[in-house]
Amino acid sequence: MRRREAAHTRTPETLTIATLDPMTTTIPGTPAVSVTGLTKTYGRGSGARTVVDALSFEIPRGVVAGFVGPNGAGKTTTMATLLGLVRPTAGTGTVLGAPLADPGAYLGRVGALIDGPTLWPGLTGEQNLRALAALGGHDAAAVPGLLELVGLGDRGRDRFRSYSLGMKQRLAIAAALLGDPELLILDEPSNGLDPVGMRDMRELVARAAGGGRTVFVSSHLLGDLEQICDWLLVLDRGVLLYQGPTAGFLAQAVPQVFATPADATDLSRLVELAKRGGEDVSATGDGVLIPVPRGDARAVAVAVNRAAIGEGIVLAELAVRRPDLEAHYLAQVEGSSR
Ligand SMILES: Nc1ncnc2c1ncn2[C@@H]1O[C@H](COP(=O)(O)OP(=O)(O)OP(=O)(O)O)[C@@H](O)[C@H]1O
Secondary structure (H helix, E strand, O other): OOOHHHHHHOOOOOOOOOOOOOOHHHHOOOEEEEEEEEEEEEHHHHOOOOEEEEEEEEEEEEEEEEEEEOOOOHHHHHHHHHHHOOOOOEEEEEEEEEEEEOHOOOOEEEEEEOOOOOOOOOEEEEHHHHHHHHHOOOHHHHHHHHHHHHOOOOOOOHHHHOOHHHHHHHHHHHHHHHHOOOOEEEOOOOOOOOOEEEEEHHHHHHHHHOOOOOOOEEOHHHHHHHHOOOEEEEOOOOOEEEEEEHHHHHHEEEEEEEEEOOOOHHHHHHHHHHHHOOOOEEEEEEEEEEEEEOOOOOHHHHHHHHHHHOOOOEEEEEEOOOOOHHHHHHHHHHHHOO
C-alpha cells in the first residue's frame, strides 16, 4: 500500500482523468466483483476439461487486486467470463453490482486489456484514442491526459506500429481508461516486457487505480504484482489457493529456524537434537532447518541454542527465516494437488 501511494505521488500534474463519483464508486459492502461457484469446462464427455473450477471470490471496491497463477491456471478464462467473452459453465455473481449473467448492464463501466494491445497500426497513438473515444461515445477531451498518464505524452503523434511492446501495452491501457471505468481488468499487462518496461507498467497500474477505481490485474509473476496490490487471488489449475489482503498471504508462510554448527562433523548430532523438538526437521547444506508452523519461532531458536550448548555444539549461525512471498507462492503452487 505504501509503495502504491509512492507511485501515486509520481502522477503527472497534468493528469486530467475525471474523478469518479464517490456516490457510485465507494458503496461500503458492495464488492466490485463477487462470484460464486464460477466454473468453465471446455469440451464434452471424456474430452471435457474443467479449467476454472468452482471459484468463489470477492474483490472489494477501490483495491488493486492481483490475480496470480502459473501459465494455464485459468486467469484469462476467469477474466473473460467477467467481461462476457466466455460463457461460464456454472456459477453466479455480480460485477459492479449488476448480474454476471447480464454483461450489458455493467460493461459500460468496465475497461479491459485482455488479448494484448491490438490497435490500428497506421494511426498515431492519439488518433487511436480519438477513434476509440468516438466509437465508444466517450469524451475525447480526456485523450491528452490519458497519453500523459501512460507516459506517451511526447509520443502521441507517432504511429502505433512504431511503438515498442511496452508503449503498445501502455496505449492499450489508455484505451481501456477511456470512459473513466469504475473497474479496470488487465490480463498480464507486463507479459513480454523487459525489467524496465515491467517497472513502468507497475507504476502505471498503480496510477490507474486513482480516484477509487478498482483494478484487477493478472500476472504469472507474483513479484510483479506484490508491490502494487492490496488484494491477492492465487490461482492454480483452476482452483483458488488464496484470496485476501496481500499481507495475509505472506503471513501464512511458515517461519523456519535455521542453525549451522561451527564444526561440520556436529551436523548429524544437531539434526538429531532438533528432531526431539520439532516435526519435518531436515538437514540442508551445512545446517538444519526447523519449520515452526505454530508458536514462537524465536522461542524455538532459543531452545535449539540452549540444547546445542548443553551438548557442547557451538553454532556458527542461528536465524529465524520467513520465506519471502515468491518462495511461499511457489510452495503453495507446487504443493497443491487435485
Ligand atoms: N477455447 C478454449 N478451448 C479449450 N481450452 C481452452 C480454451 N481457452 C483456454 N483453454 C485452456 O484453459 C486453460 C486455462 O487457460 P487460461 O488462458 O485461462 O490460463 P491463464 O492462467 O490465463 O494462462 P496464461 O498465463 O498461459 O494465459 C489452459 O489449459 C488453456 O489451454
